[in-house]
Amino acid sequence: MSEIIDSTWAVPATARGRAPRPRPRCAAARARALLVAVCAALAALSVACGGGQTQGEAFDPRWKDDGGAGIAAFQQRFAGKRIPLGADVAVGVVAGAGASELVGVPLDGGPAWTFAHPLDARPAVAGSVVVGLGRGELFALDARTGELLWTRRAGGRLRGAGDDGETTVVSLVSTTGTTSVVLAVSREGLVLRQIEDSAAIGVPAVVGRYAFLPWQGRYVTVFDLQTGGEVARALLRTEVSRAFLLGGVVFFGGDAATRFDASIGLGAAGRASTARLPARELPGAPVWMTAGTEVLAPAASAEDRARLYARPRPAGPPGIEGERYVATYYRAAVGLDARSGAIAWAHAGEADFLGGAAYAGGFALCDARGGIAFLDAQRGAVAGRASLGRPIQACVVQADGLTAAAIGAKPAEAAAAGTRPVDAAMTGARRSGAGE
Secondary structure, three states: OOOOEOOOEOEEHHHHOOOOOOOOOHHHHHHHHHHHHHHHHHHHHOOOOOOEEEEOOOOOOOOOOOOOHHHHHHHHHHOOOOOOOOOOEEEEEEOOOOOOEEEEEEOOOOOOEEEEOOOOOOOEEEOOEEEEEEOOEEEEEEOOOOOEEEEEEEOOEEEEEEEOOOEEEEEEEOOOOOOEEEEEEEOOOEEEEEEEEOOOEOEOEEEOOEEEEEEOOOEEEEEEOOOOEEEEEEEOOOOEEEEEEEOOEEEEEEOOEEEOOOOHHHHHHOOOOEEOOOOOOOOOOOEOOOOOOOOOOOOOOHHHHEEEEOOEOOOOOOOEHHHEEEEEEOOEEEEEEOOOOOEEEEEEOOOOEEEEEEEEOEEEEEEOOOEEEEEEOOOOOEEEEEEOOOOOOEEEEEOOOOEHHHHOOOHHHHHOOOOOOHHHHHHHHHHHHHOO
16 A cells, blocks of 8 residues: 555544534544554555556557547547536635634625635635545545545645545655555545556546546646556646546646547547637746646745636537636736737726636636636626635636626626726736835
């Protein structure tokens, strides 16, 4: 077994009777530790403790390119598979005297929640869950309520996660940085599959029995979690280190976003359904998607303050929804034309923007004060606001099914938008951000 995992069983929150905010575990923790140790010892001899374990082969770089035939055939079988929408939520990281605290708020309305736990890396929001890892414990929360779903002992560092409402797939890197470990965990906390390989596996996605695992910057392996083998492999000519679900569709992302549709077999020829952003110089050299093989720190960096946000079209010709994307630079947010890169509008925020997401008709941007501004995609007007309730160190936003109509924009709120000339907004944002 890998150094990452000491048991193939997670501990469901219902079994532990644990509330959303952690409490001292005392005798229960000792009993659980004993169970974990026994299971780990047995696992060293066999896989009798639970989920199957898979090593090597599926990520063999000596694979012979089949011209896209295998992935195209799988896509035909996969087409029509219902993919549920994920939770629309913002999750912030708050520094504490002891453990860090997560604060979350549903973007479409609902009460905020909190959950205290040490964090060694930034949490991941995927589907209907929030996944975090700290001080040897991996955990999953309900993204809308903050309710603890399960925990397990785990080492290494968190790269990312995928979720389809039933199964959560987590990508970890070992403490030595030489091994990738992927866990597929059920809602009940049972590990369905553990995959170990020397390949750098990025952020995964999952739909039913199939996990989509990007690796080596150009491949995406479709892995059958039931049989423990590779079903098909996509080869792309754009950098790819993330798989994600958006708008009921699977995408493969990196420096562009490729839709998993009938054209996926043409990926090796560079003719898959790929959405790209126009190349142009912007302050801070922002990127659309960070590398899925990176481990992001719990606190935001300068790179998080300079980012691009865009939503690839889930249907129709490949491209960016609404033909608009946003670049942030500390307190400034600039809307740009997705075809030409021309600046359409500029918005001055109340604090540095640390995270965000594009939704149908707008952008949800989360700032260091814990405020969330909903900006109209075409005009940059403030369509609504939400709040995490306190200052934060980092923010992760997911907007899957959210729409501009759901935000319910009001004229008075839109008139309150802080808009300044573009150059002034960008310069002022950098000056104020540097002093914080």
